[in-house]
Amino acid sequence: MYTTLISAADLAGHIDNPAWVIVDCRHDLMNPSAGREAYAAGHLPHALFADIETELSGAKRGADGVFRGRHPLPVRADLIATLRSWGIDEDSQVIAYDAHGGMFAARLWWMLRWVGHPAVAVLDGGLAAWQAAGLALSTAAPVARSGGITERSPLVTTVSAADVLDNIDGGKRVVLDARAADRFRGENETIDPVGGHIPGAKNHFFKDNLGPDGRFKDAAQLKAELAPLVGNPSDAIMQCGSGVTACHNLLALEVAGLPGAALYPGSWSEWCADPARPLATGT
Template sequence: MYTTLISAADLAGHIDNPSWVIVDCRHDLMNLSAGREAYAAGHLPHAVFADIETELSGARRAADGAFRGRHPLPLKADLIATLRSWGIDDESQVVAYDAHGGMFAARLWWMLRWVGHPAAAVLDGGLAAWQAAGLALSTDIPAHRSGAIGERAALVTTVSAADVLDHIGGGKRVVLDARAADRFRGENETIDPVGGHIPGAKNHFFKDNLAPDGRFKEAAQLKAELAPLVGNPQDAIMQCGSGVTACHNLLALEVAGLPGAALYPGSWSEWCADPARPVAKGA
């Protein structure tokens, strides 16, 4: 069972295994059709496509009208239905990949753990690693197969905006922000119209988890870099712009042997939508 990362070579050895499900998570936040277009042009053999905006996100507004962020979690029942539509069973090994350093694939990895499915991994190095190994792509669309995955006890935890508000300033929990430094400082209003970060948060850009070749750094290096930031992982909260790239930091923590941090799904996009919540700017 692969539960964090898998190499292109290892995946190639199982690519025709009917009990494995490969999911293409390519996406572009500025061009919402780009991922599906890239999938149509060529994808890993037997891979299905996951739409970040629709299948891996839920309604942006709660029943009371409150804004939940740009990519809030879907209902678990809806996610289970999507996973079944991809042919995923309780015994399936799922491998997610993208072409963006794992920033979108890690979201699916985390969501599978959210519904209690441990056999979920991210292709280390993504599409580039697959092609660098001389492995072929396909334009064939796999035949539809219904899966029977069921919801089990979650392997991960989440916190709400209220939970975060309760803990900031008191030193009880660490908030780690996965956005780029300019967004964290409040200097990129194109992406974050309300700039800044949650008071007391620390910044760890998700791309800092990667080596120059686009693969994740070795576990020991990740641990050396992340442990001083998070302290006790069980007391750490991961967030980003909308709850997507925060999952990359959660995956890196898992690889580093530092499990147990929580995800704040609404992240900055939800937090800053309420002017009553405090905002900090600068480094």
């Protein structure tokens, strides 16, 4: 069972295994149609496509009309229905990949763990690693059968905006922000019209989890870099702009042997939508 990362070589050895489900998670935050267009132009053999906006996210506003962030979690039953439509069973090995260092694939990795499915891994190095190994792409659109996955106890934890707010005064939990430094400081109005970060948060850009080759750093290096930031992982909260790239830091922590951190799904996009919540800028 692969539960964190898988190499292109190992995946190639199972590419025709009917018990494996491969999912293409490519996306562009500024161009939502880019991922599907890239998938149509060429994808891993047998891979299905996951739409971050519609299949891996839920309604942006709750029943009470309150904004929940740009990519809030879907209703768990809706996610199960989506996973079944991809042919995922209780014993399926799921592999997620993208072309962005795993920033979107890690979202699907975390979401499957959220519904209790442990057999999910991210293709280390993504599409680039697959092609660098001389492995072929396909333009054929596979037809998924109906799967039988069921909802089980979560393997991960989440926190709400209220939990994060309560933590600001007590300061017992570390909040780690996965956005780029300029967004954390509040200097990128194109992506974050309301700039800044949660008071007391630390910054660890998700791309810092990767080596020059676009693959994840090894476990020892990740542990050396992340452990001083998070302290006790069980007391750490991962967040980003909208709960997507925070999952990359969660994956890196898992690879490093530092499991247990929680995700704040609404992240900055939900947090800053309420002017009553405090914010900080700069470093």
